[in-house]
Structure formats: C-alpha cells, structure tokens
C-alpha cells in the first residue's frame with residue numbers, strides 16, 4: 001500500500017541508519033553523548049493502534065483551550081477533529097501516512113526537503129522508522145484564528161518512538177499550532193527520535209507553541225526545522241522540561257527576503273536531567289531578522305547546555321539577528337553551559353549575542369525571606385521572576401498560565 | 413507598662429572578622445517607639461540586619477528575645493512569622509515579580525504558619541492595599557510593576573511602608589527610612605508608619621536614623637545614641653533635640669558628615 005517513492009526513500013534511510021554510527025564527537029554531539037546509551041534495549045513501537053477517540057489529544061493537555069482541530073499521534077492515533085468549515089476551505093489535518101497517499105504531490109514536495117543529503121544517523125533512523133506522523137496544511141490566504149493541537153503521547157515502557165511532523169502554510173496563510181509531547185507516566189523509560197518540519201511560504205504567519213513534557217526517564221533526540229519564506233513570520237515558543245538525556249536541534253531558516261523569526265524558549269532541568277538545546281539561526285536571504293531568547297534553570301544535579309549559532313550567508317545583507325541565553329543555576333551540583341557562535345559572511349549586517357550564567361542572588365533571597373517567605377518560596381518566586389519576560393511573550397493566555405503554575409507546582 | 417517585646421542583652425555581633433556591635437542592651441515594650449541614632453558606620457544597619465537574621469551576621473555573645481522567644485537561631489522567615497519586620501535602608505529590586513504578586517505571596521506565606529490574624533488581613537487585602545497606596549501617594553499602576561525595579565529611592569521607601577501596612581508586624585525596624593527623602597515624602601512616609609502604630613496599639617517601632625527630622629513626625633518615647641557599636645546614651649525625646657542643636661560632637665562622637673541636616677534635606681529626591 002505504501003507509495004513506491006516513499007518506500008524507496010525509507011529503505012535508503014534504513015540502509016544509512018545501519019551504516020552510520022551514533023554520533024559522539026564534534027562540536028555538535030560531544031556534550032550530549034548517546035554513544036553510552038544502549039539503544040538496543042528499546043523495542044520499536046508496534047503498529048499504531050487507532051483505538052483513541054476524538055478529543056484524546058486535548059484531554060491530555062494540561063490546559064483548556066478552544067481549538068480549530070486536534071489529533072493524537074504516536075503510540076495511539078485518534079481520528080482528526082477538524083472544524084468542517086476549515087475542511088471545506090482545503091485545510092488538511094491527517095496522519096502523515098494518509099497524506100502520503102491522498103496528497104502525494106504536496107507531501108512529496110515538502111517532506112524532507114530541508115534535510116536532504118544530510119548524513120545524520122538520527123535523521124536516517126527517523127526517516128526509516130516513523131509510523132503515523134502528522135500532516136497539517138493550510139492553503140493560500142487562509143487565516144485560522146483558533147489553534148490546532150497535536151499531541152504525541154507515550155504510555156508503553158522500553159519503547160522507541162519516531163514522531164514525524166510536516167506542517168505547511170501556503171502563501172499568506174495564518175495559523176497557531178500547539179504541539180504537546182508527553183509521557184502519560186513520569187517513570188517510563190523510552191527513546192524518542194522525532195523529526196519536525198515546518199514550511200512557511202511567502203507571507204505566511206505561524207505561531208508554534210512547542211511543549212515537551214516527556215518523563216524524566218526518556219532519552220530524546222529531536223530535529224526541528226522551520227523554513228521561513230519571503231515576508232513570512234514565525235513565532236516559536238519552546239518549553240522543554242522532560243527527558244533524562246535529551247538533545248533538541250532547532251533550526252530557524254530565513255529563506256526568503258523579509259522573513260522574520262522569533263524564538264522564545266524555556267528549559268527547566270531538575271534531578272539528574274541532562275538537557276541540550278542546539279539552536280541554529282540561518283540567514284539565507286537579505287533583509288531577514290531573527291530574535292532568539294532562551295532561558296534556563298538548572299536545579300538539583302541537572303545539566304543544561306545551550307549551543308547557539310547565528311549563521312549569515314553572503315547574500316543575506318541587511319540582516320538583523322539577536323540571540324540571548326540566560327541561565328540560573330539553583331544548586332551547587334547543577335551545571336549550565338552556554339556556547340554562542342557567529343558565522344557571518346555578509347558585511348552589512350547587525351548580529352549580536354549575549355549569554356549569562358548566574359546563581360540566585362543572596363541579597364534578593366534575604367530580602368524575600370525577611371518578609372516571611374521560606375527558602376523554597378523565595379527561590380520559586382525568583383525563578384518565576386527570572387522567566388517572566390519569557391512568559392510575557394507566550395501568546396496563548398491559558399498556556400502561559402499553565403507554564404506559570406507548573407513552575408509553582410512542579411511535577412503537576 | 414507594656415509587655416517586653418524585644419529584649420537585647422550584652423549583644424556582640426561579628427561581621428567578617430570584625431566585631432561591629434560590642435555589648436548592646438535594649439528593651440522595647442509593646443506600644444513603644446524607640447529611636448536609635450548614630451553617625452554613619454556606627455553599626456545601625458548591622459543591628460537591624462542581625463535582628464532580622466541576615467546570613468553572615470554572627471552573634472558572638474549576648475541574648476536576643478522577641479515576644480518571649482530566643483530568636484538567635486531562627487531563620488529570617490521564622491522571625492518575620494514571629495512578627496518582626498525590617499524596612500530596608502536599601503530595598504532590593506526583584507525583577508519579574510510584581511508588587512501585587514509579591515505582597516500576596518508574602519501574606520500567604522505568613523498566614524500558612526497558622527497565624528489567624530493573616531486570614532483576616534487577606535480577606536480585605538485588595539481593598540486595603542488600594543487605600544494604603546492612596547495614603548502613601550503611590551500610583552495604583554505600581555501594583556503591576558516589578559518590585560523596586562527601577563524605582564527611585566523615595567519610591568522604594570514608600571514600598572517598604574506599603575509592606576509594613578500590609579503585613580502588620582508586631583515590631584517594625586525602620587532602617588534610615590528617612591534618608592533620601594524630601595520634606596513631602598518624609599511626611600507621607602511618617603504618616604504611613606504612624607497609621608500602622610495607630611492601627612496596632614500594641615505594636616512597636618525601632619526607628620533607626622542618622623538625623624533627627626523624622627522624629628518630629630514619629631514621636632519616640634525613648635532615644636538611644638549609638639557610637640562604635642555601643643549605646644553611649646539613652647533618654648527621652650530631649651536627647652534627639654540636643655543632638656539636633658549641638659550635633660554628634662556634644663556626645664563626644666566624630667561624625668564624618670556635616671552637623672545636623674537642614675530641614676528640606678540635602679539628599680532631596682522622591
């Protein structure tokens with residue numbers, strides 16, 4: 001039943017996957033080492049059960065939001081829920097497998113487009129193994145006010161899971177996407193390798209709220225790439241709090257003249273979590289702008305790593321690019337690292353980066369405690385204050401409130 | 413005579429290897445206002461911080477009892493919960509935390525410890541805060557601003573008084589609340605402290621100051637002169653008058669600053 005073009009691609013990827021070793025060195029991989037993880041202990045998920053009912057995706061989300069459509073994918077899949085008016089306008093929200101059959105042209109045009117030719121183990125592994133996946137397509141000049149929700153949930157133990165997402169906003173389309181990844185039990189031991197591709201055509205506008213809440217036993221590698229076309233706009237909110245050893249590679253590719261990207265991220269490390277966020281801002285076209293702000297806290301024995309690269313091609317003149325990364329280390333045994341880099345080929349550009357790693361301020365602590373807050377409450381309030389400028393830029397009120405209350409009552 | 417609220421005996425305090433307070437005795441009873449006056453560097457803030465339990469301020473000798481409890485080993489928050497309050501000489505900015513949220517969190521923390529009084533305070537919190545802000549001439553928009561972040565010196569001092577009025581402690585330690593204020597601001601701030609004292613007839617205040625002028629508004633029952641970590645003279649309000657007229661020299665103290673500060677203030681900002 002599988003399309004021959006797809007079949008062939010997946011077989012090629014499978015061969016590459018077998019050939020390539022798990023990367024352990026180089027600037028990209030030496031700080032988060034999957035070479036020491038026995039990936040063989042994880043069973044690939046069995047064929048997807050279609051058992052989940054409509055609405056399963058939003059029931060797992062810890063916030064109440066009115067939606068334009070939703071879909072659960074991963075271990076279990078739900079039939080998509082989609083506003084019939086949108087269906088009529090040509091909006092697609094389906095599993096990627098179904099889209100490969102019914103929207104062959106469109107999927108063929110975009111799937112893997114920005115990742116071709118990369119000899120990367122985990123990309124190949126995902127390409128060979130993804131199961132249902134999700135496809136979201138918004139046609140030309142269609143503005144969808146309410147957000148779409150895609151939930152990827154994992155309940156089984158000792159499994160490997162390969163989420164795949166393809167989102168295309170055609171010219172002038174507008175949408176908000178809420179993506180939620182979660183383990184349904186905090187103690188599940190799993191491996192997740194997800195590839196998430198987003199394409200914004202000319203003048204399209206996407207707000208992507210990307211919430212990662214895997215269990216603290218989960219190993220994760222993620223590749224997330226957004227291609228921002230001419231005069232298109234991206235606003236990307238990333239909240240990363242799950243995982244035992246997790247590395248997310250995020251790429252903002254400003255591909256068309258006048259493209260704009262804004263990335264706001266929050267990474268919370270606790271216990272013995274090791275979380276790495278690798279951000280690439282790639283300016284390909286002239287007059288593009290990017291603004292990246294990532295804030296992290298490292299508590300207990302957690303280790304947080306940020307690698308940020310701003311890359312400006314020779315053609316990308318009159319580009320403006322900012323990147324800031326601020327870390328708050330809450331425990332003597334916790335660590336944070338920040339490695340910003342610039343690679344600039346063009347001469348008429350503005351690019352800057354800033355990074356800080358600090359601890360809780362003793363004076364602030366004493367001030368708050370002297371007014372009656374115990375150590376824990378004072379620290380929680382300072383952490384909340386630290387993240388406030390990130391929260392302030394989260395567009396959906398209920399998500400913002402959930403992020404705030406989550407900080408106040410962690411683990412909830 | 414009221415009950416003893418704060419009793420300090422033969423207190424010695426060490427900060428970074430230096431003995432800053434060297435044998436200090438002080439008793440404050442319920443309903444009393446005490447002024448502690450001293451030149452810069454005499455140890456006023458050291459005393460205030462130590463009473464509040466600031467880390468690094470070590471009591472090497474002597475005793476401190478508050479409301480019948482030995483507080484020497486208590487954490488700062490336990491002292492606040494017991495009813496101590498410090499208005500900071502230099503209030504600390506907490507970016508990202510609004511004034512309103514901070515006050516609510518502080519009230520919640522205090523009431524959690526089972527003190528029924530705070531349950532009552534919380535009931536009318538919003539209304540009261542509005543009223544207090546009005547009295548202190550604080551723009552209502554400040555409730556949504558980040559605590560002390562970018563506030564002027566005068567705004568910070570008013571914020572401390574807003575906290576005092578909201579949290580309703582048993583003993584208010586006011587560390588140089590008057591410094592850096594012009595005449596009008598001083599009046600507003602003093603009225604705030606008076607309001608707190610009127611609302612709580614058993615409450616007391618320890619007004620720490622370099623200058624006499626705040627004492628025109630907050631009539632102290634007792635005045636103590638602090639020099640080099642010791643109280644060298646104690647008496648009634650007349651001590652403050654003498655200090656104003658004759659300066660610290662009259663007490664045999666070298667003061668690096670010019671004599672009594674003229675009304676209106678040389679540091680006048682709001």
Ligand SMILES: Nc1ncnc2c1ncn2[C@@H]1O[C@H](COP(=O)(O)OP(=O)(O)O)[C@@H](O)[C@H]1O
Pocket residue numbers: 427428430432450451452453454455456457458459
């Ligand atoms: N953290 C500190 N470390 C070392 N010395 C200090 C510290 N704080 C205060 N001192 C010293 O203690 C003395 C008293 O200071 P302080 O209590 O601030 O006086 P005041 O408030 O009366 O101006 C001064 O000599 C000052 O230099």
Ligand SMILES: [Mg+2]
Pocket residue numbers: 456457458501588
């Ligand atoms: Mg002082």
